[in-house]
Amino acid sequence: MLRRYADILESWKGTKYLDGHSQKGVGVDCVNFVDRVWNELWDMKFPTLPEYPPQVSLHNPHIVVRVGLIMRNRYPIYRIRDPKGFDECPPGTALVGMLKRSGRKWPGHAMLVGPDGKSIWHSIEGSGVAQIGDFAQRWNIARAWVPKEKLCLQD
Secondary structure, three states: HHHHHHHHHHHHHHOOOOOOEEEEOOOOOOOHHHHHHHHHHHHOOOOOOOOOOHHHHHHOHHHHHHHHHHHHHHHOOOEOOOOOOHOOOOOOOEEEEEEOOEEEEEEEEEEEEEHHHHHHHEEEEEEEEEOOOOOOHHHHHEEEEHHHHHOOOOO
16 A cells, blocks of 8 residues: 555656646646545545635635545544654645644645655645655644544555
8 A cells, every 4th residue: 555655646746736726747736636645545536626716725714724624524534633743644644734824823735744754745836746855844734634544554
């Protein structure tokens, strides 16, 4: 399963960042990237997430919360409370970076812990889908979501 996860991530590499999109090789934003990878990894047949305005995390955090609820309903997940970094999160964990808006924290960026348990995979404006090292440590990671029955991505 770990090899499959690595192959799926590699197949998305280079897909450009495109708000509200979810098509491999064409364009994907951060939350659709997490959704489509999990969907493919566990052979789910969920439709793409509903369309939402560009840069929604910056302008309408309430929509972001609704999208998060859709994700939690699709994939039974549990939250790792207050992760100190992504080093305690298993491969496949979705990390949510937070932004401060109006004195409150709102979800701002979704990422996945890579198959090595150390790298981060995400889709971000400017580079699209890419693997990076310590990017998550530069974000205020306030949420780490691990799919319940899918914890062991072992081969």
